[in-house]
């Protein structure tokens with residue numbers, strides 16, 4: 274399918290809440306990551322809460338000056354054109370080339386601004402940049418497939434295969450996510466499956482085995498499984514947004530993480546913990 278003519282009009286404006294250069298955990302090599310605002314999920318462990326609301330928000334920040342503390346307001350989210358984003362992305366083209374890196378579109382959920390994401394993917398392709406899309410996979414099938422056909426790499430966040438838990442802790446069910454994952458063809462983008470490991474939710478060998486079994490049924494090439502241990506680094510962000518921290522899930526045990534790694538290595542997958 275030639276999505277450029279058949280899919281949808283491409284929007285030349287996206288709501289972006291951050292562009293981070295020199296990222297080393299968002300796909301291969303050194304990358305620049307563009308964070309799209311808006312996500313249909315509400316994961317209770319989300320460490321990017323400023324990415325969830327699909328509109329510009331105010332955050333209250335603190336700053337120290339001459340020993341005194343001041344608070345000031347900052348707007349989270351800017352409308353940027355593809356040309357403005359490209360200008361930022363092209364600044365580090367040399368680093369991408371030397372490190373085997375490129376550009377990552379993350380969020381929030383970048384597929385929630387699908388028209389702008391498709392526009393950015395076609396622009397980055399035009400300049401020969403390697404692209405990765407970091408997604409929850411929760412999107413209409415035609416949008417998901419259009420994005421998958423244009424990106425080199427998908428960072429697919431998979432939380433649990435348990436329908437009830439998924440609904441309870443993220444606000445959406447797994448059906449669309451699993452169907453999209455299963456729709457990826459063997460000659461599609463490189464697939465990195467990213468599993469946030471959350472104590473009390475999915476931090477068990479049984480949960481990891483259920484995810485491993487799902488991965489074994491895929492046609493797609495799974496390049497690696499990334500286990501992302503739960504952390505509380507987003508806590509301060511909730512406070513700045515005037516929101517209650519939705520949950521504290523406690524500590525993960527290093528021994529358990531090794532057991533989870535084994536589940537995937539025994540099934541023949543490359544595994545990385547952290548990042």
Ligand code: SF4
Pocket residue numbers: 312313314315316318319320321322324325380381382409
């Ligand atoms: S899918 Fe990602 S961005 Fe969206 S709520 Fe969950 S953790 Fe946050």
